Each structure stands twice: as structure tokens, then as C-alpha cells.
Amino acid sequence: MNEEIKFILDTTKEGMDGAIAHLEKAFVKIRAGKASPIMLASVIVDYYGSQTPLSQVANINTPDAMTLSVQPWEKSMLQEIEKSITNANLGFNPMNNGENIIINVPPLTEERRRDLVKQAKAAAEDAKISVRSARQEANKEIRNLDASEDLLKNAEVDVQGFTDTYIKKIDSILGVKEADIMKV
Known part of the structure; x- marks a missing residue:
């Protein structure tokens, strides 16, 4: 050839x-109904004055199929991360327990x-x-x-x-x- x-x-x-x-x-x-860290990929956090993707300031896990857990590397960032997730308008209601942020993913x-x-x-x-x-x-x-x-x-x-x-x-x-x- x-x-x-x-x-x-x-x-x-x-x-x-x-x-x-x-x-x-x-x-x-x-999204296919299951929780996935990628769901939070678009969240940008104000990290000491610089706009930073959430994945660079926290660890994102899925403890079960309907829950996301966001554990910041610095506890002082909890409020800022919570605010950023709410402002991202993803339809999630983050809950701060003082250690990490829990997000229950609503069923589709x-x-x-x-x-x-x-x-x-x-x-x-x-x-x-x-x-x-x-x-x-x-x-x-x-x-x-x-x-x-x-x-x-x-x-x-x-x-x-x-x-x-x-x-x-x-x-x-x-x-x-x-x-x-x-x-x-």
C-alpha cells in the first residue's frame, strides 16, 4: 500500500x-444519579485572593452513592468552600460539620x-x-x-x-x- x-x-x-x-x-x-467528585469540577474557590479549583484546595470523596464529602486541607477554608459550592448553582445544599463538608446528592x-x-x-x-x-x-x-x-x-x-x-x-x-x- x-x-x-x-x-x-x-x-x-x-x-x-x-x-x-x-x-x-x-x-x-x-450525571447519572450517582455521586461523583467530577460533579464539583466547576467549583472555583477564593483561596487567599486567587481563584482556585476546589480540587486544588480540598480532597473530594464519595463515601456512598448519594453523598459527596469535601475535606479541605486547611480548616480555615471550610466557610469559603461552602460558599463557593452554593454559589456554583449546582443544586446542592452543602452541610458544614466543622471537619468537612457533606453534600447529599438529590435523586434525579x-x-x-x-x-x-x-x-x-x-x-x-x-x-x-x-x-x-x-x-x-x-x-x-x-x-x-x-x-x-x-x-x-x-x-x-x-x-x-x-x-x-x-x-x-x-x-x-x-x-x-x-x-x-x-x-x-
Whole structure:
């Protein structure tokens, strides 16, 4: 096989792998009813005048499936962390017990679950668009090569095979996430 075609196919596969990786990162941020430290990833704390992510000033744990525990490295930061979690508008009601902050994660309503499934489907569609865009780019590069007609056609067939495989993979990942979200 022509070196240029092999390079184009490898680059295309890399781009499609990137789309899957991005989708998985997006799915991690979509809550599925269980408590996860990632739920607090967007919380920024005023740490002695500097805006700092919560994960850099405290340890975040999940003692059980419905509870988050935030243990600051400095007890003096308890009030500030509590205020930051409330101000982040995540729908959590933090409770300060003097040692750490406990957050009970409320169960998801049916309506909220449907909204999260819509979010997941939108993220999956974005990933599919990314995969199709990689296919389109690869086909454009293949058509610009100076090689035999058969070689070019085979390369396009390979690219389409990649595309089909990655679209199925995206649908499979979405199915798992959707089942996870809708599970009560």
C-alpha cells in the first residue's frame, strides 16, 4: 500500500479516536444519579485572593452513592468552600460539620433524566459529526493523490469502514450511558 495512503488512514483513525475520547470525557460530566467528585469540577474557590479549583484546595470523596464529602486541607477554608459550592448553582445544599463538608446528592427526577439523555444524545451527535468530518477530510486528501484508480477506491472503502465502525462504537457508548441515566 502506498505510504501516503497509509499515513492518511492512520491520521483519520487518530482523528476518529479523538472523537471517541472527547465523547467519553463529555459523558463523564453528565450525571447519572450517582455521586461523583467530577460533579464539583466547576467549583472555583477564593483561596487567599486567587481563584482556585476546589480540587486544588480540598480532597473530594464519595463515601456512598448519594453523598459527596469535601475535606479541605486547611480548616480555615471550610466557610469559603461552602460558599463557593452554593454559589456554583449546582443544586446542592452543602452541610458544614466543622471537619468537612457533606453534600447529599438529590435523586434525579424523571424529567431531569430525560434532559440528561438529550444532553448525552447531543454529545454523541457531535462525536458522529467529528467522525464524518474526519472521513470527508480523508477522502478529499485521497482524491488529491497521484495513484492508481483501484488504490484510491480501496482507500476510500477503508475510510468508510473506519467511519462505520466508529459510528457503531459511538452508538454503543450512548446506549450504555442512556441506560445508566434512566436506571432508577
